[in-house]
Each structure stands twice: as structure tokens, then as C-alpha cells.
Amino acid sequence: MQKVSLRKVKTPVSYLQENSEEVLHFSLQGLLPAGHTLALNTTLGTLSHLVCKDERPHMLMEQQFTTSESCVLLPLLEAYPYYCPYEVLLASFNSGRVSETAIARSRKRLQEAQEAGVWDQEMRPVRNVLSRTRLKTRSFGIEISSILETGYILMQMPRHKHPEI
Template sequence: MQKVSLRKVKTPISYMQEITEEVLHFSLQGLLPVGHTLALNTTLGTLSLLVCKEDRPHMLAEQQFTTSEICVLMPLLEAYPYYCPYEVLLASFTSGRVTDTTIARCRKRLQEAQEAGVWDQEMRPVRNVLSRTRLKTRTFGIEISSILETGYILMYMPERKQADG
């Protein structure tokens, strides 16, 4: 069995070439206020919170994300309002690309890690990047919450916690 390192993350150029649109929009209904949209600029790695006022877009907040952070943020945004399974996050993190094949490979890898008792070590790099990503998404009132033995989900974060974070 070939051992694949989690530490090898695709370079920004190779990852970004796989995305066809330069700016992706996410309305995240039920998570963001009505009329608000997140715009992810995949070239610059920026996530912006936009709202339309008087027929013009206004930026309310913006954060810069590294390529690794985008690799874990994208599947979370795409999965919303549902959770994102561990194997999907791992597939995106390790290859920058989520396909049925990479998901199946990562699912098998995590099952083998679980059986060997090294699941935590296998997911540690992903969790480290998620931790940094979580700090940045709080700017938008979004929390990345863990669902035990399942994956992660985006949730609304009350204003009080946003100010503390």
C-alpha cells in the first residue's frame, strides 16, 4: 500500500487552474441575512461579504485565505446547508479537487487510519487548517462546527460571540 502524505498541498496556481470561474457566489440562505452574498475570488483568495444597497454592491467585510484554507472552505460552502463529510474535506485538502474517485480514496484511507488507531494523526493537518479558516469565517458571522464522527457544517454565529472572537 502506498503511503500518501497529507502535507503535500497543491500550489495556488495548479489549484486555481482547476476552477473555471474566477469569482464564486454563495447566498447561504438561512445563514446570512437576506440580500447578503459571499463572493470568493479564487484568484486572489479573498472572501467578501456583499450586500446590494440602492442597486449598487457594497462590501461589508473581507478576509484573505491561503490556498490550503480555500481547499477546506470550498467544500463547506458548496455543501451548505448540509454537513461536509471528513472524506470530502480530506480529498479537497490533499488534491485541491473533489471527485468521486478522490472521495472514495480518502474514505478508504480514513477507514484504514481508524482501524490502525491513527485517525487523529491522519486528520490533524486538515483540522489545523480548519482552525485558521474558522477564525476568518467568524468575521462573516459564520462558525465552522464539528459534527462528531461525521464532518463539519457551517452555522450562524450570534453577534455576541463574533465580537468576542
């Protein structure tokens, strides 16, 4: 008889997260209506839009994100309402862990790439993943906007461009 393992299988994102919580909640005041929350399941890579009605949680929508997409989405969510610098996105994209050491390493790498004239090539993989992530966050009414020579920021999409929530 074959022995079946019942241990929990973990995705790469869960290995990369230093945070012990599997589900992280973000109220994103100003982006979401009052009482609405986004829940990022770091194990499954799902982002859920939740609202409480009649004292019970209801899921309005959910999107699946790849490991790479989750690695750029999480620092954007954590930085809100402020922008997320390029070096933080690069550090998270490369290692999944956003430590001061990883950020400093990414900052140095970007400075060297700028001096060598290859900054665009250095950031291209991150921009490609951000492009796919942006398509998914738009269904939540959230735009990932670029801030020239600075980083990226989450912003509310104009109401006529996304489905009414």
C-alpha cells in the first residue's frame, strides 16, 4: 500500500514570505469604498475583494497571481498610499524578501545600471511582471501607475473605466 503524505504543500510565495501570516489584509482607504478590504493569500497567490454585509464577509471578486506577480504586488499594497521605489520592487522581485540589505543591494545595482546606460534592461523583467499584474488589479478598479524616475504607486481608476463595485 502506498503511503500518502498529508502535510501541507507550500507554493514558492509562502517560502519567500517572512511574514508568518498567510492572509494579509489591506483597507486601501481612498482606493476602496469604506468597509471594503483586499485580502492577499500569500500561500495561494490570490487577491480577494471582501466586504462585510449583515455582519458576514462576502467576496466580491478574486484574482489569481503568479509568484512573480505577488512579489511585485505585495510591496505596492504595503506602500500604499505612498509610492513604492524601484529598488524595493526589484528587491522583492529578485528575492521575495524585502530586507534593508536586499533593498540596498538593489539600489546599488540600479545605480550601476544607470551609470552603464542599461537601467531599462535591468528593470525590464520587473516591468514585464508589473504589466501582467496591472491587468489583474484593474478588475479591482486599481491602477498601477509609474512615477517617472521614482517608482510605482497604486491609484484609483476613473469610475467609467472599471466595473461598478
